[in-house]
Amino acid sequence: MTARLMVHQINAALNELMAEDERIYVIGEDVLDPYGGAFKVTKGLSTRFPQRVLTTPISEAVIVGAATGMALRGLRPVCEIMFGDFLGLAFDQILNHATKYPLMYAQNVPCPITIRTPMGGRRGYGPTHSQSLEKYFVGIPGLEVTALHRFQPVQPFYRRALLDGDGPSLIIENKMMYGQTPLAHLKDxxxxxxxxxxxxxxxxxxxxxxxxxxxxxxxxxxxxxxxxxxxxxxxxxxxxxxxxxxxxxxxxxxxxxxxxxxxxxxxxxxxxxxxxxxxxxxxxxxxxxxxxxxxxxxxxxxxxxxxxxxxxxxxxxxxxxxxxxxxxxxxxxxxxxxx
Amino acid sequence: MDRTETFYRKLSLIRRFETHLLEQFSWGKLSGTTHTCIGQEANAVGLTAHMTGDDVVFSNHRCHGHYLALTDDVAGLLAELMGREQGVCHGWGGSQHLHRDGFYSNGIQGGIVANAVGAALAEKTKNSGAVTTVFLGDGTLGEGIVYEAMNLAALWALPVLFVIEHNGYAQSTPTAMQLAGEVAARPRAFGIETHCLASNDTDAVYAAATPLFDGLRSDGKPRCFVSFTYRLGPHSKGDDTRDPAEIEAKRADDPVLSYRRKLPEDVATRIDAANQQRLVEIVARLEQSAPAGSQHP
The missing domain is CATH 3.40.50.920 (Rossmann fold)
Structure with a gap:
């Protein structure tokens, strides 16, 4: 797949990082081929890494909860929450588990879990599939929240969350941006x-x-x-x-x-x-x-x-x-x- | 030391430790809150006896027994409750939030079940052979994430042991007022092999858990152990609204006192004295120590 659009670049980044480090697991709903995720971000990953792309029941809380357990035990899971609106179902896992373990145990417990999710409207998806809910998460201590944009070099952005950090991280991807062309190549x-x-x-x-x-x-x-x-x-x-x-x-x-x-x-x-x-x-x-x-x-x-x-x-x-x-x-x- | 002595040493230690805690709280020498497992010690001792160094445990608000039976870290736990730097989490975690090696506890109901399933997945991918045990109570069965987690464990054939310590109460609410249907029917609905035991005898718990751990270590599929037990102490500190006659009747089945009778009196007395001596020394040492500093986390 050529990295023509933002969605392709995210996909390419995940591909490269998964090839580089086998601790990375992708976990989420409908992430397997041929479907490849609701927004096609994970397309091709399950074919290339069949053991490390895990499609789940419709259970956002356990997606984040299981990923937290995986992260505590040495893996580097990436959760896909299909719509940012569904993050509410996983809120407690983010607030009282993934971010709390490293803080409350006070002894350098790594919990390198990444949660990626699309936010935003303008696609006519209505009240529960169009929201921008990041404001409910930016106030959680111990959670790094970043937002992808078109000027952002995509691979380093995901590398930092997936491989460099040792704590929980939430990545906001805008839905409209998936279909736009990247601008990271522009210099000045x-x-x-x-x-x-x-x-x-x-x-x-x-x-x-x-x-x-x-x-x-x-x-x-x-x-x-x-x-x-x-x-x-x-x-x-x-x-x-x-x-x-x-x-x-x-x-x-x-x-x-x-x-x-x-x-x-x-x-x-x-x-x-x-x-x-x-x-x-x-x-x-x-x-x-x-x-x-x-x-x-x-x-x-x-x-x-x-x-x-x-x-x-x-x-x-x-x-x-x-x-x-x-x-x-x-x-x-x-x-x-x-x- | 033979197994009976070892089991009794742990039972008596947990009981003495927690009795000490309740005294300290009542005298105002400890602050905050705690949840003791007085009356439920048999599960802690009988189940952790099956665990090896690689195994993982997720426990809940009522975690002292599990922690002590597994780690024997009396000083680390007591210092934690006293808010001392030497505490296993340097005074930040307290009674309900402990971590040492493969042991993790959290004061939120149900969420740890999902974490345990993920930990089991990680251990499976590493081929470590580790079993992950997660302790929940009948009250926890009100939380939806428990069922999401059981579903995933069964679906992905993960080596998790779900231990449901059914003590008949969700805090103050009797089971009949908070739980419909059968407890064991829940894991079984997901195809999880489930074993029930109505005994406070540590040997019976140990024996019942043997095929569960053997099975987990051979086929890696999840199992569930439902223990019908009883909490002789309060939910927390002084918050017991149960009929005193009901509690008194259950004292006949006190897991520590009953188990003590399996040993010759002089052996039991020696073990009691050694535990008491150990606790007294740790308490004396910690009382001289300074409160936790603020350099964490």
């Missing part, structure tokens, strides 16, 4: 943006239309809102002469605070954009962690764009109406600059 520019990356294996992408100078505000985003933020930044410059730098996060928890601080210090205005619901959200915590670091430089109160609907409607028209849009981002950008 994308479209009309200049591009730079921060970090080594898990990277933050920073994009600017004005050479990383003279920006009015900083957009901080991740996952499915990344493209919308880039569109908003472009339109803001053309239509309103507002210049923004855009940070696309790879690390959600812990946050890359130094990178964010440096980017926001230049502008003094911060807008966090997320697809999940607003209250107690990822954006809330980013603002809370950044504000004291930026206090003397802030020109306006940091603001957030998030999903305003308490539930995502099934209808595509309604979904588009309620998920954060380019117009929503633009409106907040203008409000911040004129504040």
């Amino acid at each position: 520019g994308y479209d009309d943006f200049q591009l730079r990356r921060h970090g080594r294996d898990v990277v933050e992408a920073e994009l600017s239309l004005t050479g990383f100078a003279h920006e009015d505000l900083t957009l901080i985003t991740y996952g499915g809102m990344s493209d919308l933020c880039l569109s908003a930044a472009k339109q803001a410059l053309i239509d309103f002469e507002i210049s923004a730098n855009v940070i696309i996060l790879g690390n959600l928890s812990p946050l890359p605070l130094d990178v964010l601080t440096a980017a926001c210090e230049r502008t003094g205005r911060v807008l966090v954009v997320e697809e999940g619901t607003r209250a107690w959200g990822v954006g809330s915590e980013i603002v809370a962690q950044l504000t004291p670091r930026l206090w003397s430089r802030l020109k306006a109160a940091p603001a957030r764009v998030a999903c305003e609907a308490p539930v995502l409607p099934n209808s595509q028209a309604l979904e588009n109406e309620f998920l954060p849009s380019v117009a929503d981002i633009l409106q907040q950008m203008r409000a911040l600059v004129t504040a």
Whole structure:
């Protein structure tokens, strides 16, 4: 399979890593060939590694629970949770088992379990197959949460979670992104943006239309809102002469605070954009962690764009109406600059 | 030391240890909470006697007996309960969260059953020959993940021994008010070979578990052991609402006192005294020690 799209690159990364280290097991629902997973991320893996790709009953709690036991006993399991919405079924295993063992035993107990799951809407899947639920997980101590993006070199991203770390890790993959082309090969520019990356294996992408100078505000985003933020930044410059730098996060928890601080210090205005619901959200915590670091430089109160609907409607028209849009981002950008 | 003496030494040690704990809590010298296995010691001793160095154990909130019978680590456990640096988890885990070698415990009901199944899978892939034992109670059978885990263990033929210590109560709630159907029918529904025993005699537990461990070590398929036992002590510390007459009647079947009668009086007295001496020395040493520092985790 050629690595044409993001989904193919994730698949290729899993292929390479499984070939390299036989402690890696893939465990999840419907992951065997010919089906190869609901989003085809695991396609071909069970044919190549028949002993190490385990298809399970519809039992998310035991997928994560068994993987935790495997990890405690020396393996490096990768769980696929078919839809991020189903992570709720495994919540206790993440909160009170996988992350707790290394912490509460206080004696360097490795628990290298990786959980990969797709989040996000815009595919018309409705209330229980479209959510962005990472906000419920970023607050779990001992859990590393990362979000894949198109500027991120894919193989090192998965290598770090699967092989380098010794603790539990949750990887958020955006559903729409699976079908998009990777942009990791781009060195320093994308479209009309200049591009730079921060970090080594898990990277933050920073994009600017004005050479990383003279920006009015900083957009901080991740996952499915990344493209919308880039569109908003472009339109803001053309239509309103507002210049923004855009940070696309790879690390959600812990946050890359130094990178964010440096980017926001230049502008003094911060807008966090997320697809999940607003209250107690990822954006809330980013603002809370950044504000004291930026206090003397802030020109306006940091603001957030998030999903305003308490539930995502099934209808595509309604979904588009309620998920954060380019117009929503633009409106907040203008409000911040004129504040 | 012959097996009878060894078993009695462990039974008496666990009982003395936990009696000491309850006293210390009642005098305010220990803080927090604990769940003793007073009355259920036969399972801990009879089952762990089948285990070897590679075997894995997952236990629950009521884990002292399992831990002591397997590891004999009195000092590490007591220091843990006293919040001392020398504690097996340096004071972070406490009564319900212990780990040493292949022993793991967790205070959350049911979740460890899934972890045990995964551990068994790992050991199977390593061809270690290890058996993974997970201890649950009749109360734990209210948790859904138990059935997800049993299903997977049977489906993938994993070497797990599910031990259901059926003491008749889910904390304060009698079995009849919280459990429909038969206990043993549950594992059997998944095709898991299940053996039931209504005995508090450690020799009977040991004998009943022999074919289970032999089977696990030869074909690697899961087994279940249902032990009908009784908790003579409170669920936790002073929270017993059961009819005192019911508890008193069960004292006739006290697994420690009954087992003691298998030994000549002088031998039993010598073992009791040695355990007592050991406990007193450890307590005295730990009382002089400093509380845990804050460098973990």
